[in-house]
Amino acid sequence: MSFTILKVQFVCSGSIDMRKSREETAATRRKIVVTASKEFRKKGIAETGLKELMLASGQQTPGGFYKHFGSKEQLVTEAMNYGFERMLGQMEASIEGAHPKEAFETLICNYLSPKHRDRLGEACPLSALGSELRRLDDETGVVAADGMKKFIALLAEQMKGASSEQARKKATAVLSAMVGAVVLSRLAKSAAMSNSILKDTREFILQS
Amino acid sequence: MSFTILKVQFVCSGSIDMRKSREETAATRRKIVVTASKEFRKKGIAETGLKELMLASGQQTPGGFYKHFGSKEQLVTEAMNYGFERMLGQMEASIEGAHPKEAFETLICNYLSPKHRDRLGEACPLSALGSELRRLDDETGVVAADGMKKFIALLAEQMKGASSEQARKKATAVLSAMVGAVVLSRLAKSAAMSNSILKDTREFILQS
DNA sequence: TGTACATCAGTGAACGCGCGTTCACTGATGTAC
DNA sequence: TGTACATCAGTGAACGCGCGTTCACTGATGTAC
Numbered sequence: 001m002s003f004t005i006l007k008v009q010f011v012c013s014g015s016i017d018m019r020k021s022r023e024e025t026a027a028t029r030r031k032i033v034v035t036a037s038k039e040f041r042k043k044g045i046a047e048t049g050l051k052e053l054m055l056a057s058g059q060q061t062p063g064g065f066y067k068h069f070g071s072k073e074q075l076v077t078e079a080m081n082y083g084f085e086r087m088l089g090q091m092e093a094s095i096e097g098a099h100p101k102e103a104f105e106t107l108i109c110n111y112l113s114p115k116h117r118d119r120l121g122e123a124c125p126l127s128a129l130g131s132e133l134r135r136l137d138d139e140t141g142v143v144a145a146d147g148m149k150k151f152i153a154l155l156a157e158q159m160k161g162a163s164s165e166q167a168r169k170k171a172t173a174v175l176s177a178m179v180g181a182v183v184l185s186r187l188a189k190s191a192a193m194s195n196s197i198l199k200d201t202r203e204f205i206l207q208s
Numbered sequence: 209m210s211f212t213i214l215k216v217q218f219v220c221s222g223s224i225d226m227r228k229s230r231e232e233t234a235a236t237r238r239k240i241v242v243t244a245s246k247e248f249r250k251k252g253i254a255e256t257g258l259k260e261l262m263l264a265s266g267q268q269t270p271g272g273f274y275k276h277f278g279s280k281e282q283l284v285t286e287a288m289n290y291g292f293e294r295m296l297g298q299m300e301a302s303i304e305g306a307h308p309k310e311a312f313e314t315l316i317c318n319y320l321s322p323k324h325r326d327r328l329g330e331a332c333p334l335s336a337l338g339s340e341l342r343r344l345d346d347e348t349g350v351v352a353a354d355g356m357k358k359f360i361a362l363l364a365e366q367m368k369g370a371s372s373e374q375a376r377k378k379a380t381a382v383l384s385a386m387v388g389a390v391v392l393s394r395l396a397k398s399a400a401m402s403n404s405i406l407k408d409t410r411e412f413i414l415q416s
Numbered sequence: 417t418g419t420a421c422a423t424c425a426g427t428g429a430a431c432g433c434g435c436g437t438t439c440a441c442t443g444a445t446g447t448a449c
Numbered sequence: 450t451g452t453a454c455a456t457c458a459g460t461g462a463a464c465g466c467g468c469g470t471t472c473a474c475t476g477a478t479g480t481a482c
Contacts, residue, residue: 064426131338145397173412180388189353204381
């Protein structure tokens, strides 16, 4: 048996190590995007400060932020992009190999679930940030609009019975109901009301 | 013919009149609530400053704000209350005397219209502020949740064919689709896409 | 492979700015006689 | 009804605070020889 010690690093209380390896730098950048993506969805974009974000990403001070991004706006764009790709990726994974009808039901039931409602950090950006998205800069707006289009396309693909035009129209309305229901369920003041918004909308869509 | 001049007031460039009559004071307060209600919906709550709000309400400085309200939060609560009452009042007025089926269609078509989408200052607070509402203080949250409940009840009333329980369930899902569609239509980057979101959702609801 | 030096990720303090809020002041309104 | 005085809506400047952003500095990493 043989061990090769590539690197031994002692990290003390204060700031010891300065410049990081390229690998570590890339990891830090990724960490910031992922953390931002979650925090923005949880607390809102304007309400999430860069200092807080850097601390949550394992940094000790906010100053290093601008070694990775040109501005907060740029991070918002990247975080939004990551959020949509992550969500769409998970949705695609959840229906891999399933038949269209079953796949459609899986997508709707996962989206309209208490779990999705409650796990804001991992939630769909459309429902988590909905009304805020229209006020972001152009580039981020395009990212959000593209995410929405891809989501509609994913839903439409599971409607093999209908023509592609009919499928797109129904998928559009279904996504509207999904997003609205999750937004409203997070607004409800009682658990019963909140759950029933999800359930009523689920049944409405699946019976249509 | 006789004229009775009750009051002649010369308003010059600077600040001339100090203390206002009770009537004027009440008018100022009302103006602030109405202005806030519109600006919050247009630009977001965190993004709308008190100084800006006071200027838009005809005041010269922000200092007088606290003669009317204890805090910005209190104004948010009142503005939200006003916004919901106004919207629900207009909706009820729009279907006065109509038969249920026709009334239902009128509500859906007005809500899912380009006019409603574009006139943010007069829009439904649920679609204008949607995802922001869940982060407001408790009192405002209750106002929003009550507004949502009243909206569902108004929709349910127009479904005389179904049992009251069935009506409530369908109304809940229909409101979800309405709110979601308007949020998404404001996110779309092309007019065609935006209009089709409204149209597709309108047809989906009315065919259900 | 070993040494000398440039690079640059992260630190920590500072910057200007606009926010919500406070306050001394003003003077017409409203009240008491 | 007329006069004297207290009230208080609105003014305008100031407050502390946290924000996004900048910058001189540090020292391990990565590069050149």
